Amino acid sequence: MDGSRSDFIIGKRIFLKPLNSQLSIGSELFPEARKFVVREKVAGNLVGEVNYCSYSPSQGKVEIGIEILPPQRGKGYGREALSCFLRYLFLTMKVWKVVLAVAVNNSIAQNLYSKLGFELEEKVCNGAYDPGKEKFIDILIMSLSRERWSNLQS
Numbered sequence: 028m029d030g031s032r033s034d035f036i037i038g039k040r041i042f043l044k045p046l047n048s049q050l051s052i053g054s055e056l057f058p059e060a061r062k063f064v065v066r067e068k069v070a071g072n073l074v075g076e077v078n079y080c081s082y083s084p085s086q087g088k089v090e091i092g093i094e095i096l097p098p099q100r101g102k103g104y105g106r107e108a109l110s111c112f113l114r115y116l117f118l119t120m121k122v123w124k125v126v127l128a129v130a131v132n133n134s135i136a137q138n139l140y141s142k143l144g145f146e147l148e149e150k151v152c153n154g155a156y157d158p159g160k161e162k163f164i165d166i167l168i169m170s171l172s173r174e175r176w177s178n179l180q181s
Contacts, residue, residue: 038111087123131165145169
């Protein structure tokens with residue numbers, strides 16, 4: 028990451044810009060949640076978003092999510108966005124642990140998360156509802172500690 032300016036998180040090819048509004052999931056509003064839009068630095072094209080929710084400063088833990096738009100996938104933007112976001116979470120927000128959920132059948136995302144240092148914590152049967160399939164799907168819970176992340180940076 029090249030650095031951070033204001034609330035922007037700056038990468039080599041992308042930047043993450045926070046949205047001013049709180050993250051709304053369903054009918055609930057999460058005041059401890061924040062969404063960042065991911066855009067290309069040069070052209071400004073929308074790449075996707077990253078977000079965190081369930082942030083607990085007392086526990087030092089945060090849950091994250093990422094979505095890269097289909098035309099932008101396979102270009103390395105997801106890896107760069109997550110790398111920048113993890114640096115922000117561990118160094119700026121001082122979280123100790125980052126947790127995410129991924130569909131059991133999403134091997135591309137699982138491989139990316141593993142390359143970034145995430146480790147499998149557990150498998151949850153029927154852990155999330157997939158509206159596209161209109162059914163519950165199995166998910167994997169993966170996590171990355173600040174200590175592990177720091178060791179992987181050197």
